[in-house]
Amino acid sequence: MNIKFNMKKHNLLYLLLIPAFIMIITLYSCSKLEDNLVNSPKAGIHPDGWTNPVNANFHGKYFFSNKWDFKMCTQCHGADYNGGNTGKSCNDPSCHGSSTPEDCKLCHGDRSTTIFPPLALNGSSSVTYIGVGSHNTHLNKDSSIRFSARLRCVSCHKSISGFFDPNHIGSNPDNIAEVVFDSLAITTTNGITPNPVWNRTNPQSCAVTYCHGNFKNGNYRLNPTTMTNPVWTDPNSVYCGTCHGNPSTGNPLPGGTHVQGFTIYNCYFCHGSVINNAGNIINKSKHINGAVNMNQ
Ligand code: HEC
Ligand code: HEC
Ligand code: HEC
Ligand code: HEC
Ligand code: HEC
Known part of the structure; x- marks a missing residue:
């Protein structure tokens, strides 16, 4: 009798303990879940500041450090970004202007018209x-x-x-753009075909392009070691005379058709479609355009 009674008492204890365990486990995993929510939006409710561009938790900044993983967002917000079953559309004009989150000017550009930096990817x-x-x-x-x-x-x-496009962000983005010269930068003139290769630490790499002096009598052809190199991060490093001779800066064009004594005010005699008698470029689409333009 006594033994039986004790058994019953124990059973009752277990019956009371089991729900308590379940509660503890549930509470523990919930708090784990909440920890995750602060760092990652996986569970659907996003951290504070998620929609505020100046907040460290802004979703644009999240992308910058998480490899621009749009596919993750579309799992809940829909492949068309219309919101899926979240009720929050990414195509809402009040957020991304009149366009989708794939709009070029949102991540690099001025956010309204231009699609190139500034702003850079990091907001600079x-x-x-x-x-x-x-x-x-x-x-x-x-x-x-x-x-x-x-x-x-x-x-x-x-x-x-x-x-x-696989040439865009790719599967393993490093937030550094690929620079591959083509088109105007490698124009062949007078049998010269430039082969420039971008080098982040060597500003001279742009001097090897057609545009900056790699053409007949251009400064790169005449003197690659002493020419004034264009510096990507200093627009003022490029001026009249850095790509080819310019009489007004004491850097005369070489002989041949061009004779010593020509000044910037004479160029229009022969290159009148490009430059005027005050030495100003009057038609920029005929300068650095892959050809030497004369009076027409
Ligand atoms: C697991 C589902 C889920 C995933 C994944 C998800 N979201 Fe959400 N998102 C939601 C839900 C649900 C809401 C609406 C509730 C809310 O505002 O938190 C929402 C709301 C939003 C909002 C509006 C917030 C507001 O306050 O108006 C933005 C912006 C947003 N998500 C962006 C993103 C981005 C960017 C990603 C990818 C990095 C993403 N979401 C991934 C479920 C998700
Ligand atoms: C005259 C050459 C030139 C042209 C033209 C040019 N870019 Fe770039 N771009 C660069 C160089 C150089 C970098 C820096 C690469 C590096 O960081 O090594 C760069 C970097 C970028 C980056 C990365 C920005 C960042 O935050 O690091 C983006 C985005 C970009 N360019 C977009 C564009 C777009 C869009 C266009 C056309 C509208 C364009 N670029 C035209 C030379 C150019
Ligand atoms: C969600 C953000 C985002 C959007 C939207 C976006 N880009 Fe980019 N873009 C990037 C990132 C990130 C890079 C740097 C890629 C890397 O790390 O190699 C980049 C780089 C570039 C570059 C430099 C060359 C390269 O691929 O490295 C060009 C050009 C460019 N984007 C054009 C575009 C165009 C055109 C659109 C619109 C169709 C667009 N981007 C939309 C994030 C974006
Ligand atoms: C008397 C006519 C004449 C005048 C004046 C003249 N040029 Fe030229 N220029 C030419 C001709 C012709 C060519 C094409 C030469 C060639 O391809 O060999 C040329 C080519 C060029 C080129 C391409 C490089 C080359 O040698 O092919 C540059 C740069 C140039 N001129 C700049 C100038 C500048 C700057 C001035 C004024 C200081 C000027 N030219 C004045 C006739 C002239
Ligand atoms: C960024 C490099 C660069 C700068 C800076 C530059 N030029 Fe040129 N210039 C060129 C190139 C490239 C050509 C065409 C060479 C060719 O196709 O053989 C050229 C050609 C010319 C020509 C010949 C006519 C033609 O086809 O355009 C004149 C004249 C000329 N430049 C004047 C000037 C003057 C004046 C300045 C300063 C206000 C100047 N350039 C600055 C790169 C430059």
Whole structure:
């Protein structure tokens, strides 16, 4: 009797303990889950500041340090970004302007019209930062480019057909753009075919392009070791006379058609479609365009 009674008592104890264990385990794993939520959006409710561009938890910054993993977001927000079953569409115009999160100007560009840095991927707008550098000088509105018509991305980057093009971010992004010269940068003139290779630590690599002096009588052909190199992070390193001779800077063009004594005010005699009698470039689309342009 006594023994039986004790057994019953023990059973009761176990019956009370089991729910307690379950509760402890549940609470423990919930708090684990909440820890995860702070660092990663996997569970669907995002951290504070997720929609605030100046907050460290901003989702744009999350991408920068998490390999731009859009596929992760589309699991819940839908492949078309329309929100899936979250009720939050990524195509909401009040967030990404009138477009989708694949819009080029959101991650690199001014967020409204231009698709090239600044801003850089890390948000920098300083020309001294390599990701920004002289993009503006090469690509902004024609009126703000000093020496030529605006370039195209393909002069310096592989052509990409859209966000998921393998030449774009790729499977293992390092947040450093690939620079591959093509198009205008490698124009063949007078039998000279430039073969420039970008080197992040050597500014001279741009001097090897057609544009910056690798053409007949260009400074790179005449004197690659003493020429003034273009520096990507200093637009002022390029001026009249750094790519080819310029009489007004004491750097005369070599002989032949060009004779000593020509000044910047004479060039228009023969190159009148490009430059005027005040020495100003009057038609930038005919300068650094792959050909020597004369009076027409
Ligand atoms: C596991 C599902 C899930 C995943 C994965 C997910 N989300 Fe969400 N997201 C949600 C849910 C649910 C909401 C609505 C509730 C909320 O606002 O937290 C939401 C809301 C949002 C909001 C709006 C927040 C607000 O306050 O208006 C943004 C922005 C967002 N998600 C971006 C992202 C991004 C970017 C990714 C990928 C890095 C992502 N989400 C991945 C489920 C998810
Ligand atoms: C004159 C050459 C040139 C042209 C033209 C050019 N880029 Fe670049 N781009 C560069 C160089 C150089 C870098 C820096 C590469 C590095 O960090 O090693 C760069 C870097 C970038 C980066 C990475 C920014 C970062 O934060 O690091 C992006 C994005 C980019 N370019 C987009 C564009 C787009 C879009 C266009 C066309 C609209 C374009 N570029 C045209 C030379 C160019
Ligand atoms: C979600 C952010 C994001 C969006 C949207 C985006 N890019 Fe990029 N882009 C990047 C990143 C990140 C890199 C640097 C890639 C790396 O690490 O190699 C890059 C680099 C580039 C480059 C430099 C060359 C290269 O591929 O390395 C070009 C050109 C470019 N993007 C064009 C575009 C165009 C055109 C669009 C619109 C179709 C676009 N990007 C949309 C993030 C983005
Ligand atoms: C008397 C006519 C004449 C005048 C004046 C003249 N050029 Fe030229 N220039 C030419 C001809 C012709 C060529 C093509 C030469 C060739 O391909 O060998 C040329 C080619 C060039 C080239 C390409 C490099 C080369 O040697 O092919 C540059 C750069 C150039 N001129 C700049 C100038 C500048 C700057 C001035 C003013 C200081 C100037 N030229 C004045 C006739 C002239
Ligand atoms: C970024 C390099 C660069 C700078 C800076 C530069 N040029 Fe040129 N210039 C070229 C190239 C490239 C050519 C064409 C050479 C060829 O195709 O053989 C050229 C050609 C010319 C020509 C011949 C006509 C033609 O085809 O354009 C004149 C004239 C000329 N430049 C004047 C000037 C003057 C004046 C300045 C300063 C205001 C200047 N350049 C600055 C690169 C440059």
